[in-house]
Amino acid sequence: MEARNCISHLHSGIAGMDLAHQAIIEELSTLMIAPDTEIGWRLQRVIALLEADFREEEVIMEQLDFPALHEHREHHAKLLSALHHVVPSALDGNYELARQVLKMLPHWFLGHLVKMDKPLIEAIHSTDTQTATIAPVVSQPGKQLF
Numbered sequence: 001m002e003a004r005n006c007i008s009h010l011h012s013g014i015a016g017m018d019l020a021h022q023a024i025i026e027e028l029s030t031l032m033i034a035p036d037t038e039i040g041w042r043l044q045r046v047i048a049l050l051e052a053d054f055r056e057e058e059v060i061m062e063q064l065d066f067p068a069l070h071e072h073r074e075h076h077a078k079l080l081s082a083l084h085h086v087v088p089s090a091l092d093g094n095y096e097l098a099r100q101v102l103k104m105l106p107h108w109f110l111g112h113l114v115k116m117d118k119p120l121i122e123a124i125h126s127t128d129t130q131t132a133t134i135a136p137v138v139s140q141p142g143k144q145l146f
Contacts, residue, residue, distance in 0.1 A: 012121045020053040021113075032102050039098045040091035047083050054080070057120065064123050072116050079108060 011018050027049055031042040054076040061069040082101065090098040 012117070012124075014121065014124055016056070017117075017121070020049070020056065024049045024053060028102075028105060036093075036095040039095050040087060043083065043087055043090055043098060043102075047080065047087070050076075050080065050083070057117075060124065061120060064127065066120060066123055068116070068119060072120065075112060075116055079112075 012021075024046065027042070027046045031039065031046055034042050058069070058073055058076070060066075061072060066072070086098050086101050
């Protein structure tokens, strides 16, 4: 999982964004080694974290009038659509499709962080105000998202 290791060492310097990304990486890492019977609900948990993180990023992009907002939002939507299409199969016992998609996720994230998030991070750092902060999206121990 070379891509996952690279992603886990990337930091934006924006605490909320880094915490959200770390929570996603941790959940994704757990999902990738989970038994087949846990894939469906664990994938739903990862999707919930992604949706919250993406929503926060998109709010910030709107606040900044970020020029690549639509492209960035589309990138988020395509991933979420693909993941949402995999969930029913996983819940029905088709774990192979979910595993194939999961193998591609670290590479998707690395590409997204470099191509999409890096310019956003630079835009956030270039603002003088702290209005562009991302609330941390972390799972609380003992608290189920579903």
